[in-house]
Amino acid sequence: MSTVLRRSAGLVRIAGYSLSNSNTARATLRTSRLLRTTSSAAWVTQRPRCYSADSKPPSRQPKNNNEGDKKKPAGSKTPQSEPQVKNSASPGPAGDNAPPKESNSNDSEPRDRFPLPDGWVYVSDEQYEALRRATSMIPAFFSVRDQKVLEAIRRTGVPKEMIELVEKSKKGEAPGLGDVGKLMKSVNALSKRISDLDTKKDIMGGPQNPPSSKQSKSYQEASSEQRQNENRGQRGGQQGSKRGDTKFESNNFNSNKPPFSYSDNNPFKGNDWITTVIGSVIAYWIYNSIFEEGGREITWQELRKNFLDRGLVEKMVVMGHMVRVELNREATQSVYPDSAAVRPGFYYYFSIASIDAFERRLDEAQNELQIPSSDRIPVSYAGDSSFKQLLFAFGPTLLLVGLLLYASRRGPGGAGGSNGIFGFGKSKAKRFSHETAIKVKFADVAGLDEAKQEIMEFVSFLKKPDKFQRLGAKIPRGAILAGPPGTGKTLLAKATAGESGVPFFSVSGSEFVEMFVGVGASRVRDLFATARRNAPCIIFIDEIDAIGRSRAEGQRFGGNDEREATLNQILTEMDGFNTSEQIVVLAGTNRVDILDKALMRPGRFDRHINIDAPTMAGRQDIFKVYLKKIVTNEEHEYLSGRLASLTPGFAGADIANCVNEAALIAARNNAPSVTLEHFEQAIERVIGGLERKSLVLNPEEKKTVAYHEAGHAICGWYFRYADPLLKVSIIPRGKGLGYAQYLPGDAYLMTYNQLMDRMAMTLGGRISEEIHFPTVTTGASDDFSKVTQMATAMVTQWGMSDKVGPLYFQNDDTKIHKPFSETTGQAIDAEVKRIVEQAYKQCKDLLVEKKKEIGIIAEELLRKEMLVRDDMVRLLGPRPFNDREDFNKYFGGEARPGPTPDPKGPLTPPPTPELPDTPGPPPSPAIFKELDSKDTR
Numbered sequence: 001m002s003t004v005l006r007r008s009a010g011l012v013r014i015a016g017y018s019l020s021n022s023n024t025a026r027a028t029l030r031t032s033r034l035l036r037t038t039s040s041a042a043w044v045t046q047r048p049r050c051y052s053a054d055s056k057p058p059s060r061q062p063k064n065n066n067e068g069d070k071k072k073p074a075g076s077k078t079p080q081s082e083p084q085v086k087n088s089a090s091p092g093p094a095g096d097n098a099p100p101k102e103s104n105s106n107d108s109e110p111r112d113r114f115p116l117p118d119g120w121v122y123v124s125d126e127q128y129e130a131l132r133r134a135t136s137m138i139p140a141f142f143s144v145r146d147q148k149v150l151e152a153i154r155r156t157g158v159p160k161e162m163i164e165l166v167e168k169s170k171k172g173e174a175p176g177l178g179d180v181g182k183l184m185k186s187v188n189a190l191s192k193r194i195s196d197l198d199t200k201k202d203i204m205g206g207p208q209n210p211p212s213s214k215q216s217k218s219y220q221e222a223s224s225e226q227r228q229n230e231n232r233g234q235r236g237g238q239q240g241s242k243r244g245d246t247k248f249e250s251n252n253f254n255s256n257k258p259p260f261s262y263s264d265n266n267p268f269k270g271n272d273w274i275t276t277v278i279g280s281v282i283a284y285w286i287y288n289s290i291f292e293e294g295g296r297e298i299t300w301q302e303l304r305k306n307f308l309d310r311g312l313v314e315k316m317v318v319m320g321h322m323v324r325v326e327l328n329r330e331a332t333q334s335v336y337p338d339s340a341a342v343r344p345g346f347y348y349y350f351s352i353a354s355i356d357a358f359e360r361r362l363d364e365a366q367n368e369l370q371i372p373s374s375d376r377i378p379v380s381y382a383g384d385s386s387f388k389q390l391l392f393a394f395g396p397t398l399l400l401v402g403l404l405l406y407a408s409r410r411g412p413g414g415a416g417g418s419n420g421i422f423g424f425g426k427s428k429a430k431r432f433s434h435e436t437a438i439k440v441k442f443a444d445v446a447g448l449d450e451a452k453q454e455i456m457e458f459v460s461f462l463k464k465p466d467k468f469q470r471l472g473a474k475i476p477r478g479a480i481l482a483g484p485p486g487t488g489k490t491l492l493a494k495a496t497a498g499e500s501g502v503p504f505f506s507v508s509g510s511e512f513v514e515m516f517v518g519v520g521a522s523r524v525r526d527l528f529a530t531a532r533r534n535a536p537c538i539i540f541i542d543e544i545d546a547i548g549r550s551r552a553e554g555q556r557f558g559g560n561d562e563r564e565a566t567l568n569q570i571l572t573e574m575d576g577f578n579t580s581e582q583i584v585v586l587a588g589t590n591r592v593d594i595l596d597k598a599l600m601r602p603g604r605f606d607r608h609i610n611i612d613a614p615t616m617a618g619r620q621d622i623f624k625v626y627l628k629k630i631v632t633n634e635e636h637e638y639l640s641g642r643l644a645s646l647t648p649g650f651a652g653a654d655i656a657n658c659v660n661e662a663a664l665i666a667a668r669n670n671a672p673s674v675t676l677e678h679f680e681q682a683i684e685r686v687i688g689g690l691e692r693k694s695l696v697l698n699p700e701e702k703k704t705v706a707y708h709e710a711g712h713a714i715c716g717w718y719f720r721y722a723d724p725l726l727k728v729s730i731i732p733r734g735k736g737l738g739y740a741q742y743l744p745g746d747a748y749l750m751t752y753n754q755l756m757d758r759m760a761m762t763l764g765g766r767i768s769e770e771i772h773f774p775t776v777t778t779g780a781s782d783d784f785s786k787v788t789q790m791a792t793a794m795v796t797q798w799g800m801s802d803k804v805g806p807l808y809f810q811n812d813d814t815k816i817h818k819p820f821s822e823t824t825g826q827a828i829d830a831e832v833k834r835i836v837e838q839a840y841k842q843c844k845d846l847l848v849e850k851k852k853e854i855g856i857i858a859e860e861l862l863r864k865e866m867l868v869r870d871d872m873v874r875l876l877g878p879r880p881f882n883d884r885e886d887f888n889k890y891f892g893g894e895a896r897p898g899p900t901p902d903p904k905g906p907l908t909p910p911p912t913p914e915l916p917d918t919p920g921p922p923p924s925p926a927i928f929k930e931l932d933s934k935d936t937r
């Protein structure tokens with residue numbers, strides 16, 4: 001029996017799973033857990049009832065007269081209507097253990113039945129009773145809901161297949177795998193119908209507890225009102241709007257609910273739950289009808305008294321710990337003419353502790369009855385049930401096939417899709433359509449005016465190809481967007497798709513690379529084939545350097561066949577376009593210098609669009625775009641200008657991040673809107689890292705940091721070409737222990753003097769330490785690194801050394817051999833040293849002269865921890881040189897006096913200060929962080 005019950009729970013679990021259309025996995029799990037409890041609880045409640053119920057007359061006369069339904073009073077003798085088996089699971093309507101009269105609501109006709117769809121029937125009273133009995137064994141937690149489900153099933157009907165299965169089982173036919181499948185389908189359909197109707201009409205609504213008479217009255221009134229409303233709604237074909245009203249009233253049926261209603265306090269409220277319960281209850285019922293109703297449990301004593309002693313037993317089949325008793329039907333018919341036992345397929349069963357004990361007991365009984373050995377009851381031993389056998393035979397195979405199917409169907413493309421197990425060779429490109437995902441327009445891409453103009457031509461090609469083709473012009477096949485990270489290459493490609501209104505296929509170069517040879521090329525083929533099917537369209541390959549790296553470069557390290565095959569396929573596909581095919585290939589990269597030449601030649605990626613970090617105006621535009629998206633009361637024009645001048649070198653992505661950071665800081669401070677202070681904090685945080693308030697320096701260290709930073713600040717204040725100083729602080733931030741913030745501006749070219757001042761300023765920290773303390777610290781290592789890099793670049797790249805001359809030596813650490821001779825190497829070293837020493841001397845001269853000022857700034861720093869430009873003016877007087885125009889505009893320098901003579905006099909100019917014709921120095925950082933962490937060696 002326990003096997004049977006386990007199967008029951010399993011069935012319910014499967015039923016729960018079959019409802020997955022509307023159920024979450026969690027709900028299913030929860031249900032199956034609950035129902036496992038349910039089935040065992042049902043078993044527990046069933047057993048005591050076997051011995052407690054008497055054969056009483058039925059509580060009500062059934063409407064359908066089926067065999068074995070009419071009960072005779074207890075104690076009536078042979079021929080008996082029913083052998084005296086004290087079992088609650090009688091299959092007839094209103095059996096001995098029919099629920100007491102209080103649930104009489106079910107005796108009445110079901111309230112307004114719903115029209116049946118094709119292939120559905122209403123449940124008969126007999127079936128309804130069976131269902132009610134089956135569910136009465138479910139614990140109280142469910143019962144309230146079950147009552148409503150039962151009610152609902154009476155009104156909705158059930159699929160015909162379900163009833164056919166029940167009937168089939170009554171005829172004694174064992175259910176096959178196909179039947180189980182049908183059952184699942186029917187359960188699913190039924191629970192879906194009930195759930196749907198419940199959503200629309202609240203057919204399961206109403207009180208949780210059986211309504212009190214008063215409540216019941218209002219419930220019924222409401223019910224009849226609802227019926228009337230629905231009828232009115234059905235009749236009122238022409239009254240369009242009235243219909244809506246009617247429906248609303250009808251849905252308001254719940255307003256008649258008593259104050260304590262199911263939906264008010266149910267933690268699992270919602271359709272998922274309803275569907276799960278419905279599905280589980282129905283599955284339980286069907287299980288009972290099909291698998292359980294064919295048999296009934298009896299005790300050994302009952303078997304002995306009613307059947308064995310009367311010679312009615314024909315055969316016994318031992319199935320594990322259960323023995324199935326097969327009766328001689330004719331003989332049973334004569335003794336119990338009205339019993340269910342005479343039905344074909346019906347059998348009794350009883351549980352045994354062990355086969356030995358059973359055999360012993362049976363032998364004893366037969367001996368007592370003096371049955372000759374030739375007439376003894378045949379006992380056969382069967383394995384597990386046919387269903388279980390089937391399950392064991394085919395289960396693993398089915399499971400495997402199911403898993404394979406699931407794996408192959410996973411993802412949008414099914415088995416052939418890029419996510420399926422057979423989808424290796426399929427492109428992983430994501431398709432965006434302009435109606436849905438691509439909402440980006442050129443207006444959203446701020447700055448980048450030249451790039452936009454270049455790419456605009458692609459848009460007009462996709463929109464009006466005739467304009468070009470008429471004149472015989474060949475349209476560029478593609479464009480490479482090259483530039484530093486976050487500058488808006490992808491955004492621009494998306495905007496191109498958004499403007500042209502064509503499908504956009506976006507894929508990253510790395511997505512072509514797989515460990516299997518040939519997959520990359522196959523994906524490229526698939527991508528271009530898809531694009532051709534969807535032409536006109538745009539393909540965007542981001543990070544194309546992952547596959548488009550120069551083949552010559554690769555050869556040196558042994559090459560990479562897979563990558564080259566992928567690249568070759570791209571080259572072939574791009575050649576394969578005919579000129580009328582409206583497919584544009586855009587590619588983004590940060591490393592245009594390493595791309596294969598073949599990729600870059602005209603006819604493939606004809607256009608090379610450089611996207612650099614935005615200029616001051618570009619940054620201001622980008623700030624304006626993002627400022628619109630947040631709540632701020634600041635004036636946008638001024639704010640965006642000030643922020644743009646605070647963020648030289650920032651890419652679009654950095655700006656977007658800063659604005660977002662500012663909003664987060666404002667939210668953290670519970671501010672009603674984002675203010676300038678929040679933006680400035682955000683910028684500092686983005687550049688300098690997080691403030692480390694927890695890092696506590698000892699007083700000596702703090703003093704060193706203050707003098708170090710004061711040294712930088714004084715240099716920044718008194719050197720003519722130094723970048724304007726904005727702030728100096730000894731609050732540790734990021735990796736540094738203190739910092740001085742300068743505003744370098746967008747420096748595209750730097751003069752020799754600017755470089756010398758910058759180097760001298762960088763050395764200011766260490767020299768201040770030397771002047772004020774008996775010893776120096778490790779804190780200046782990062783400064784030295786910067787100074788050395790600058791001096792080396794001056795000598796080897798920018799031609800600023802007379803000794804070395806106008807030569808360019810690329811500093812490439814990957815190369816073993818230096819690109820210059822030993823002698824040139826020595827000359828470079830000597831020149832670098834000379835330049836650094838010159839900067840050192842320049843700085844030391846200034847700081848020795850301004851020793852007192854350093855002291856003033858350092859002491860103030862120790863007091864306040866942070867000084868801004870106004871503090872510097874207060875302590876030192878105005879800066880003796882004019883600052884840049886944009887700096888004055890946004891940081892209050894307008895009122896400054898005009899330029900005063902340089903106290904140090906003009907710097908010694910270099911012999912021939914040549915401006916470099918090579919690219920300028922690396923983009924200036926917005927903050928010149930000056931003091932390194934303590935542990936720098």
Ligand SMILES: Nc1ncnc2c1ncn2[C@@H]1O[C@H](COP(=O)(O)OP(=O)(O)OP(=O)(O)O)[C@@H](O)[C@H]1O
Nearest residue numbers: 444445446485486487488489490491622652653656
């Ligand atoms: N010009 C711009 N205007 C507005 N927003 C921008 C701009 N440039 C960048 N952004 C913002 O930065 C984000 C990142 O930009 P995008 O992905 O286009 O950079 P990318 O150049 O493709 O970077 P990568 O080279 O790292 O792929 C964008 O989503 C956008 O929010």
